Amino acid sequence: MAKKITTSLLLFFLYPCALFSDRMFYIGADAMMMDGFFSPGQRLSIEASIEIFDVRISVPFSYAFDLDEDIAFVDAGIRLDCYPFDGLGLFFGADLVRYGRFFGRASPVEKDVLLSSLVIGYTFLFPYSYLEPRIILLDPGRLIEEVTTELRNSFFMYSNFYFALLVGVSF
Numbered sequence: 001m002a003k004k005i006t007t008s009l010l011l012f013f014l015y016p017c018a019l020f021s022d023r024m025f026y027i028g029a030d031a032m033m034m035d036g037f038f039s040p041g042q043r044l045s046i047e048a049s050i051e052i053f054d055v056r057i058s059v060p061f062s063y064a065f066d067l068d069e070d071i072a073f074v075d076a077g078i079r080l081d082c083y084p085f086d087g088l089g090l091f092f093g094a095d096l097v098r099y100g101r102f103f104g105r106a107s108p109v110e111k112d113v114l115l116s117s118l119v120i121g122y123t124f125l126f127p128y129s130y131l132e133p134r135i136i137l138l139d140p141g142r143l144i145e146e147v148t149t150e151l152r153n154s155f156f157m158y159s160n161f162y163f164a165l166l167v168g169v170s171f
Contacts, residue, residue, distance in 0.1 A: 024051045026130060028168020030062075041155040043068040047166060049081075056081040056091070060098075064155045071107050072153050074114060075100030089123035106154075113147050115139065125170060132166040 030045035040045040042065055049058035065072040077098030079092045100113040121134035138160050139148050151158035 024170055025049070026051070026056075026058075026168055026170050028130065028132065028166040031165045031167045032163060041069075043155060045164070047168075051083075054083040054086065056083070056093075058093070064158070065104075066106075066154060069104075069106045069154065071102065071104040073100055073102050073151065073155065073158075075113075077115070079117075079119065081119065083123075089125065091119075091121055091123060093119035093121075108150050110147070113144065115144070115147075116141070121164075128169055128171060130166075130168055130170045132168075134164040134166065136162055138162070138166055 017148035018110050025051045026047070028047050030043075030047075031044055032121050033043050043062060044064075045060065045062035047058055047060040049056050059076070060079060061074075061076045063072070075098060078096045079098075080096055082091070083091045094117075095116050098115040098117065100115055102108060102111045102113070110120060116139060118137045118140050119134055124131040131155050138158065139145070148160060150160065152160075
């Protein structure tokens with residue numbers, strides 16, 4: 001039942017986007033997650049997005065886990081990116097909504113978290129692929145300092161300021 005509702009909502013919101021001829025779809029993964037293999041906590045991060053004219057709507061999803069500490073963190077959201085300079089790949093983005101949840105025995109008492117972030121990056125387009133270096137500022141208003149401290153203590157890749165490198169396909 002939940003799959004049908006999710007599919008219906010996605011079709012309802014994405015169908016008007018299909019009416020525009022000037023659109024591009026992206027699916028990518030964060031290549032910077034490879035350095036997590038040399039640390040206690042690992043993170044897997046993927047993103048799907050659609051670009052219409054100079055605006056891109058992204059749905060990022062990430063899963064961070066530490067098997068030694070028995071803690072995991074899942075977050076997903078919707079981000080709006082804007083390409084202010086026509087023809088350049090420079091973009092600025094902000095989360096519209098981003099929800100996270102802790103799992104495991106070592107998780108904090110407050111398991112549900114609302115996050116926010118600002119993103120600046122550059123999109124390098126190649127035939128059927130793209131490369132996108134980014135700088136991400138997590139919790140720019142410092143509204144949830146105790147949650148970001150808990151995230152930093154468990155997973156180093158959730159620092160207030162971090163880099164990401166998205167690699168993926170575009171069509």
